[in-house]
Amino acid sequence: MNVLINDIPYTLPADARLADALRLIEAAPPYAAAVNRQFVPRSSHAEHRLQPDDRIEVIRPVTGG
Numbered sequence: 001m002n003v004l005i006n007d008i009p010y011t012l013p014a015d016a017r018l019a020d021a022l023r024l025i026e027a028a029p030p031y032a033a034a035v036n037r038q039f040v041p042r043s044s045h046a047e048h049r050l051q052p053d054d055r056i057e058v059i060r061p062v063t064g065g
Contacts, residue, residue, distance in 0.1 A: 018048040
């Protein structure tokens with residue numbers, strides 16, 4: 001299935017979960033993840049089933065002042 005991760009197209013297996021997408025881009029903590037603008041708690045990443053054309057955003061915290 002095709003998804004967008006941070007606006008970049010990727011292809012994942014039909015049964016992919018959010019955790020699979022995060023492994024694909026080698027996301028390293030700390031980060032937050034959202035699917036179709038809905039925050040997904042880290043405890044649900046392995047269970048959250050992706051759908052074709054989902055938009056996944058991986059956001060890293062920014063510090064400074």
